[in-house]
Amino acid sequence: MVDTRFHRFAGPTSVSAILSGLGRAGLLAELPGNAAEHVITGAGELELAGSGDIALAAHSSYGEQLRATNAGVVIVAPALRESVPANTIALVADHPHHLFADVLDYLYPASTQAVIAGNRAELGAPIFELDVTIGSNVVIGFGVEIGRGTTIGANTVIGPGVTIGRNCAIAANTTIDCAHIGNNVVIHPGVRIGTEGFGWLDFGQTNRKLPQLGRVLIQDGVEIGANSTVDRGALGDTCLGEGTKIDNLVQIGHNCRIGRNCLIAAMSGLSGSTIVGDGVLMGGGVGTSGHLTIGAGSVVHGRAAVTKNWPAGSKLAGAPAQDIRDFWRETATIRKLAKGDRRHD
Helix, strand or coil: CCCCCCCCCCCCEEHHHHHHHCCCHHHHHHCCCCHHHCEECEECCCCCCCCCEEEEECCHHHHHHHHHCCCCEEEECHHHHHHCCCCCEEEECCCHHHHHHHHHHHHCCCHHHHHHHCCCHHHCCCEECCCCEECCCCEECCCCEECCCCEECCCCEECCCCEECCCCEECCCCEECCEEECCCCEECCCCEEEECCCCEECCCCCCEECCCCCEEEECCCCEECCCCEEECCCCCEEEECCCCEECCCCEECCCCEECCCCEECCCCEECCCCEECCCCEECCCCEECCCCEECCCCEECCCCEECCCECCCCEEECCCCEEHHHHHHHHHHHHHHHHCCCCCC
């Protein structure tokens, strides 16, 4: 469910009103009974959506989640029509991602501009507990909540609806939008939290933006190094687990889920929807291709390029990343081949 503290909602509204407003009324003829009058109260991911939500199932990888969803309406590719639960309304589209993007733009209009503008007076005045310290030239939006003992450095901007826990240290020149932050969190200078994720359709052609309507959730004891960026989720949440420490100049893409007590060294970049288990160690300059899982307790050596799922306890090196024993074995073999047979020299 999209958090309306951060993204204005134009609804509730019926399926028929949405499709008519988008010039897609032809889809209404395919709906059974009074399904067209079903009221949409939000949008969500398949596994979290409720009866008032609209969700997306664009290709076969969504199949298991689709069969278990409680969403009221799902936009699906034709091949997934038979996987839609009996109590869920199916909107079948040849280009489901495009239709879903149209619906999100309709329900949450001008999402990018709305976050930047921050005119959310309906959220009320900011709320501070005792002993909050605010530096010079700090901008704090409507509805912000800041816990006891937290310090906010100079020139920092905190967008509307953001919540920050107790005893946090937010350094100078940071920006925080669309985020809920726990206790004892340290954020170093120049960090950007809650920025838009890098989500597009028609790659290299129209490059249409997918609305980025999620949040960032930062648990207790997290530390984020200078000039790092944590993008908000596309529809769900980007999550940083308790006790995780992130170095300088790290990029965390939208919908990434980082476990507890991880260490991620400088210059690393995690593409969207990377899932990292508890206690994972990443050396400097690691990259992931996104939509993959690195199991708990794994060690990813510097400059590795992770391109597929890896189980718990993996030790990875190389580009593309592989088991470190295979990496060193291949490296040794290549060295021997490069040197050649010198017995007769």
